[in-house]
Amino acid sequence: MRAGLYIHFPFCAAKCPYCHFSSLPWDETSYRTWRQGLEREAAAPREAGYEFDTVYLGGGTPSLLGPDEVVWVRELVQAHFFLKIEEFTLEANPVASRTNFFGGWREAGVTRLSVGVQSFDEAVLRTLGRPYTAEEALRFCRTGRRAGFDALSIDLMIGIPGETPAAVERSLDTALGLEPDHVSVYILENVEGLPFEELLVRHPVDEDAVVDAYDRIRDALEAAGLRQYEISNFARLGKECRHNLKYWRYEPFIGLGPSAGSHLPGRRWCNKTCLDDWADALSRNETIREDVVELTPSLAAREALVFGLRLVEGVDLGAFTERFNVDIMALFGREINELVAEGLLVLSAGRLRIPSRNFLVSNRILAKFV
Amino acid sequence: MGVPMKNIRNFSIIAHVDHGKSTLADRFIELTGALSARELKEQVLDTMDLERERGITIKAQTVRLTYKSLSGEDYIFDLIDTPGHVDFSYEVSRSLAACDGALLVIDASQGVEAQTLANAYLAIQNDLVLVPVINKIDLPQIQIEDSLEQMEHVIGLPRSEALLVSAKTGQGLPELFEAVVKRIPPPKGSPEAPLKALLFDSWFDSYRGVIVLIRVVDGELRTGDKIVLMASGAEYEAEEVGYLMPKPVKSGVLQTGDVGYLIAGIKKLSDARIGDTVTHRNRPTEKPLPGFKDAKSMVFCGIFPAGESNIEELRDAMEKLRLNDASLQYEPENSPALGLGFRAGFLGLLHREIVQERLEREFGLTLITTAPSVGYRVTTQTGETVEIHNPAGMPDSSNVTVIEEPVIDAVILTPDRYLGGLFKLLEERRGVQKKMEYIGPGRVLLAYTLPLNEVVFDFYNQLKQLSQGYASLDYEFVGYREGPLVKLDILINGEAVDALSLIVHEDKAQAIGRGLVERMRKVIPRQQYEVALQAAIGKRIIARETVKPFRKDVLAKLYGGDYTRKMKVLEKQKAGKKRMRRVGKVDIPQEAFLAILEVK
Numbered sequence: 001m002r003a004g005l006y007i008h009f010p011f012c013a014a015k016c017p018y019c020h021f022s023s024l025p026w027d028e029t030s031y032r033t034w035r036q037g038l039e040r041e042a043a044a045p046r047e048a049g050y051e052f053d054t055v056y057l058g059g060g061t062p063s064l065l066g067p068d069e070v071v072w073v074r075e076l077v078q079a080h081f082f083l084k085i086e087e088f089t090l091e092a093n094p095v096a097s098r099t100n101f102f103g104g105w106r107e108a109g110v111t112r113l114s115v116g117v118q119s120f121d122e123a124v125l126r127t128l129g130r131p132y133t134a135e136e137a138l139r140f141c142r143t144g145r146r147a148g149f150d151a152l153s154i155d156l157m158i159g160i161p162g163e164t165p166a167a168v169e170r171s172l173d174t175a176l177g178l179e180p181d182h183v184s185v186y187i188l189e190n191v192e193g194l195p196f197e198e199l200l201v202r203h204p205v206d207e208d209a210v211v212d213a214y215d216r217i218r219d220a221l222e223a224a225g226l227r228q229y230e231i232s233n234f235a236r237l238g239k240e241c242r243h244n245l246k247y248w249r250y251e252p253f254i255g256l257g258p259s260a261g262s263h264l265p266g267r268r269w270c271n272k273t274c275l276d277d278w279a280d281a282l283s284r285n286e287t288i289r290e291d292v293v294e295l296t297p298s299l300a301a302r303e304a305l306v307f308g309l310r311l312v313e314g315v316d317l318g319a320f321t322e323r324f325n326v327d328i329m330a331l332f333g334r335e336i337n338e339l340v341a342e343g344l345l346v347l348s349a350g351r352l353r354i355p356s357r358n359f360l361v362s363n364r365i366l367a368k369f370v
Numbered sequence: 371m372g373v374p375m376k377n378i379r380n381f382s383i384i385a386h387v388d389h390g391k392s393t394l395a396d397r398f399i400e401l402t403g404a405l406s407a408r409e410l411k412e413q414v415l416d417t418m419d420l421e422r423e424r425g426i427t428i429k430a431q432t433v434r435l436t437y438k439s440l441s442g443e444d445y446i447f448d449l450i451d452t453p454g455h456v457d458f459s460y461e462v463s464r465s466l467a468a469c470d471g472a473l474l475v476i477d478a479s480q481g482v483e484a485q486t487l488a489n490a491y492l493a494i495q496n497d498l499v500l501v502p503v504i505n506k507i508d509l510p511q512i513q514i515e516d517s518l519e520q521m522e523h524v525i526g527l528p529r530s531e532a533l534l535v536s537a538k539t540g541q542g543l544p545e546l547f548e549a550v551v552k553r554i555p556p557p558k559g560s561p562e563a564p565l566k567a568l569l570f571d572s573w574f575d576s577y578r579g580v581i582v583l584i585r586v587v588d589g590e591l592r593t594g595d596k597i598v599l600m601a602s603g604a605e606y607e608a609e610e611v612g613y614l615m616p617k618p619v620k621s622g623v624l625q626t627g628d629v630g631y632l633i634a635g636i637k638k639l640s641d642a643r644i645g646d647t648v649t650h651r652n653r654p655t656e657k658p659l660p661g662f663k664d665a666k667s668m669v670f671c672g673i674f675p676a677g678e679s680n681i682e683e684l685r686d687a688m689e690k691l692r693l694n695d696a697s698l699q700y701e702p703e704n705s706p707a708l709g710l711g712f713r714a715g716f717l718g719l720l721h722r723e724i725v726q727e728r729l730e731r732e733f734g735l736t737l738i739t740t741a742p743s744v745g746y747r748v749t750t751q752t753g754e755t756v757e758i759h760n761p762a763g764m765p766d767s768s769n770v771t772v773i774e775e776p777v778i779d780a781v782i783l784t785p786d787r788y789l790g791g792l793f794k795l796l797e798e799r800r801g802v803q804k805k806m807e808y809i810g811p812g813r814v815l816l817a818y819t820l821p822l823n824e825v826v827f828d829f830y831n832q833l834k835q836l837s838q839g840y841a842s843l844d845y846e847f848v849g850y851r852e853g854p855l856v857k858l859d860i861l862i863n864g865e866a867v868d869a870l871s872l873i874v875h876e877d878k879a880q881a882i883g884r885g886l887v888e889r890m891r892k893v894i895p896r897q898q899y900e901v902a903l904q905a906a907i908g909k910r911i912i913a914r915e916t917v918k919p920f921r922k923d924v925l926a927k928l929y930g931g932d933y934t935r936k937m938k939v940l941e942k943q944k945a946g947k948k949r950m951r952r953v954g955k956v957d958i959p960q961e962a963f964l965a966i967l968e969v970k
């Protein structure tokens with residue numbers, strides 16, 4: 001069975017004030033802890049029978065790793081997993097000093113570079129507390145573009161306090177100028193307890209402005225040949241992120257590293273979030289799995305529906321019944337019919353999907369199925 | 371327990387809010403050894419979570435203590451800790467009816483305040499002996515003299531009678547114990563007479579059923595006795611009697627003068643009526659005790675089930691809560707917008723809030739309560755006069771000849787330096803001054819007549835703000851007065867919603883209508899369709915706002931590690947709907963029903 005392999009690199013140059021991912025400021029000792037932990041985790045006994053065709057090195061900021069270190073990661077997983085890599089993504093942040101890594105990464109086997117630019121607008125970058133200028137970001141992406149990866153992806157973020165329509169436009173133009181193969185568009189999320197919360201409370205972002213920005217970006221991307229395939233993701237034909245598609249199609253993947261999630265048929269879990277806890281547990285041969293959820297057919301079907309509806313393609317109800325032995329219409333017939341009647345869902349040719357104009361109100365739809 | 375009746379002392383602790391009643395009760399409990407230091411926590415008699423969270427007493431609590439006096443004799447102290455807040459004054463009057471005396475506590479840093487006066491008068495009306503206690507003398511920079519002077523001047527208690535204590539440190543407590551023994555009289559009843567006991571509190575225990583508290587006035591009550599609850603005529607058998615020390619302790623018998631609990635397998639909750647008289651079936655007392663006056667409800671609102679809760683659960687919960695809160699009154703209501711529910715009467719807005727919270731917490735309900743309103747009296751064309759507890763029930767204006775609103779007599783005590791601001795406030799609130807008097811250096815008593823409607827909403831906060839917290843207020847209902855009142859309707863998408871109607875003063879209708887829809891726009895979440903909000907008097911629309919349809923409600927990002935978190939967000943969203951009620955096609959949250967409380 002095909003599966004994805006995710007490796008979490010939990011370090012960044014500095015912590016962004018809005019970030020809720022598991023990431024720490026880089027330091028040598030912690031880095032060694034991570035390497036040692038990863039060696040142990042990769043070698044640990046695990047569920048067998050999977051063929052890994054996508055590898056995703058995410059974080060954190062894995063682009064802090066030089067080519068040699070990426071080779072080390074690849075060789076480590078090669079030694080313990082049955083790999084048939086068709087896509088190998090490296091997440092990167094635009095940091096000027098790393099532009100000389102591109103060739104090496106390429107040689108290390110990276111096929112896809114995903115750059116967390118967030119914005120090409122100076123003021124917005126400062127609000128976000130990102131440690132680079134718009135100019136540096138642009139240079140980084142340009143060099144990356146030329147390095148010959150199969151795909152270059154750019155992350156853009158909207159819904160940032162103080163963001164103007166002009167700033168959104170500027171960012172979008174610059175991004176399109178790079179002719180990326182893939183663009184992800186995220187709306188900044190307020191997570192309670194983060195330093196950014198205070199700013200968001202003081203300067204709430206106008207809902208209409210965010211929606212307008214999203215619509216504007218979506219239209220421009222579509223016009224440039226980047227088709228929407230998921231709520232936040234756009235790609236040229238054939239350049240969709242195969243690894244991420246596994247998340248939305250509810251297909252199996254294994255995650256390594258602190259906080260990484262895994263999902264195999266019948267069960268999903270997350271690794272311990274804290275680097276030291278994760279590493280300690282590994283050194284003592286104890287379990288690193290937390291939040292283990294046993295997926296009954298009904299729960300699995302509901303989750304697959306909730307996540308699958310994020311895709312433009314939606315979900316194939318027939319395949320559903322086969323896969324989970326659960327008849328979605330029997331379970332949610334009334335809800336589905338109501339939503340279809342309201343125009344919030346479309347049911348045609350056995351597929352259920354959210355029309356893309358309703359993507360931004362999808363929680364209302366999805367909440368019916370949890 | 372071998373203590374003769376002459377050694378029983380039965381008293382309440384009364385005071386203004388926060389003057390230290392519950393803390394004083396702690397010292398009684400601690401220093402008489404009823405609870406060990408380990409068992410004792412601060413304000414130990416405030417047992418409800420709500421009381422502890424808010425730091426106020428809501429329910430009066432009874433405890434029996436044993437005290438060895440300096441003369442070496444054993445005494446029983448039956449002590450009742452009462453609440454200080456006006457909204458719970460019914461608790462005080464109930465408690466006083468079961469007592470022979472009261473400790474009137476005065477916070478030395480605050481002096482005599484409005485409920486000090488009100489509660490002192492209540493005790494005097496009940497012919498109780500008052501023992502004045504000046505508390506918090508451990509605080510620096512306090513003017514004990516001022517408190518003494520005010521006490522002497524307005525309550526008429528000679529300063530020589532006051533005991534100076536600190537409920538915090540225990541200073542002065544031994545002297546206070548002796549004063550209780552010497553000054554508070556023992557119970558007067560006759561042990562030989564037929565049983566006559568006052569039922570003064572009750573609650574529902576899920577294991578034991580109804581438990582009632584009684585004060586035995588005459589005769590005695592033993593386990594196994596056949597009893598009658600005189601008002602309802604219901605007959606039961608006393609299954610268990612005992613004392614609260616403060617933990618329940620079975621005693622087998624309650625004697626003349628005792629305060630204790632009684633479990634009698636009372637099946638019908640309405641049989642356990644506060645103020646009723648308990649007597650023996652075979653040898654009944656001739657005349658029941660006078661009982662209590664019904665509480666006078668000051669504000670009313672509708673209570674409706676929401677979320678998963680239903681009307682049967684709500685009815686059951688109201689009945690059980692009413693056992694424990696005799697000041698709560700209610701009748702069934704059928705609202706076109708919200709369906710079956712209850713129209714309930716409360717002593718004030720805090721009382722309303724507490725009732726809602728208790729219903730939700732103690733009975734696991736989800737509720738929507740509608741806009742609070744005072745009651746009105748309406749005379750129609752046919753000459754009929756009706757009391758209206760629900761603005762929606764107001765007859766058509768063409769059919770109404772007179773609308774009258776309730777008026778109150780308010781007493782405000784304040785340092786004189788705040789008078790300027792207070793006069794202005796009272797005038798804005800349509801107040802008429804009846805009296806102004808200096809009750810001590812720099813301290814003034816104001817008596818005003820005011821429409822109740824002007825006082826229940828936000829008045830108290832304003833009063834506190836204008837006086838930096840120093841002014842205090844007490845009020846009582848005195849009657850109805852005709853006024854230029856109009857019904858203000860709120861329309862949602864063009865339809866008047868009965869549960870949102872209000873009755874307001876004509877001059878203020880415009881401002882209130884505008885404020886109301888504006889506030890509602892802020893608290894009604896965006897929905898799938900546009901929501902039009904209008905305020906109208908009769909057919910005339912006086913204000914309008916719209917809630918734009920929502921455009922964004924999305925998890926913008928979802929990857930492998932997020933499954934659990936994202937599912938939780940969606941589950942929460944699904945559950946979030948619970949605190950709303952659907953009216954037509956619009957989900958209205960609780961805050962929108964209470965918007966009037968935020969309109970200035």
Ligand SMILES: Nc1nc2c(ncn2[C@@H]2O[C@H](COP(=O)(O)OP(=O)(O)OP(=O)(O)O)[C@@H](O)[C@H]2O)c(=O)[nH]1
Pocket residue numbers: 385386387388389390391392393394413425426427428452453454455505506507508509535536537538539
């Ligand atoms: N310094 C000092 N503080 C006291 C004393 N007595 C009570 N307090 C404090 O005053 C506050 C109110 O005390 P409570 O005992 O809850 O007052 P209460 O009269 O029971 O209040 P309600 O029941 O809400 O009317 C608390 O913070 C007590 O700690 C005292 O003698 N000295």
Ligand code: SF4
Pocket residue numbers: 011012014015016018019020021023059060061093116
């Ligand atoms: S770079 Fe990304 S992972 Fe690192 S702190 Fe910023 S947002 Fe978080």
Ligand SMILES: [Mg+2]
Pocket residue numbers: 391392393416426427452453454
């Ligand atoms: Mg108290």
